[in-house]
Amino acid sequence: MTTVVKAPGESAAERSGGGGRPDGGGRARSEGTVLNVFSHGFLAVWAVLIVLPLVWLALGSFKTDSQIGASALSWPTNWHFDAFGRAWDKGIGGYFGHTLVVLAFSVPLTMLLGSMAAYVLARYPFPGNRVVYYFFVSGAMFPVFLALVPLFFMVKRLDMLNTYQGLILVYVAYSMPFTVFFMHSFFRTLPTAVHEAAVIDGASDTRIFFQVMLPMAKPGLISVGIFNVLGQWNQYILPSVLMQPQSGSDPERYMLTQGLIQLQYQMGYETDLPVLFAGVTIAMIPMLVVYLSFQRQIQAGLTSATLK
Helix, strand or coil: CCCCCCCCCCCHHHHCCCCCCCCHHHHHHHHHHHHHHHHHHHHHHHHHHHHHHHHHHHHHCCCCHHHHHHCCCCCCCCCCCHHHHHHHHHHHHHHHHHHHHHHHHHHHHHHHHHHHHHHHHHHCCCCCHHHHHHHHHHHHCCCHHHHHHHHHHHHHHCCCCCCHHHHHHHHHHHHHHHHHHHHHHHHHHCCHHHHHHHHHCCCCHHHHHHHHHHHHCHHHHHHHHHHHHHHHHCCCHHHHHHCCCCCCCCCCCCCHHHHHHHHHHHHCCCCCHHHHHHHHHHHHHHHHHHHHHCHHHHHHHHHHHHHC
16 A cells, blocks of 8 residues: 655645646647647648649640640650750750859859858957948848849949859849858857867967868858859849840840740740740759758758757
């Protein structure tokens, strides 16, 4: 026979672990179940809204015009791959190359300059530090549409319209606010003891940044780098304004987003929807590969700042 010793002032509900409310645990579990069902249902609907158009575009690339006109959501009866070749020959290959050339310089420059500015603002207090930081942050809230006219004339005055270097500089300036904002928060979470140890060892500020702090910020660099790649790859309004031929002898240097519009214009009154779908699929595949390949690194970069 077991004897239960009752502490002074202890009730039966408190001994049972309910804290005076025996149904508290069950109610919390019920609320958590409802929340999980709602959140998972919302995510499932959101996934369908995202995945279904992508699958529809990809399947349309393997169909014919008659099959697309008969039923846009049907499965291809015969898999035709010639639409990709026609899209590539009609200019998608050149537009793809132009976009790669611009991003090969704009993304590294954005990451280098943005990281350096964010590091100085996060680690070195000086008069006007917060003013400079909020100046960068305000750039992220400034609509790009309001700057198109002065931006056009500024680039024209520099004689950089329809040039790679002009678009690269604009892309760097366009992506700097978000890069500085993101990396500033990340650099502030890095341990100060490592920086102080490097200073005691006699390392210069440049060496501390490139050999100590920058490698420690690798998760954040990968995350913001992927966001910059996605944003600059899908950019349409800036190249549409700045990458137009200025004369008859000026070559076309359209970006991929411009090229898709040009591909539609080339059709005229003819209908060749598989070519258009194939062009969109070609433009979509690299970004899907990049995102899926670095998905874990992106999640680690977004959460590491809160876990430190």
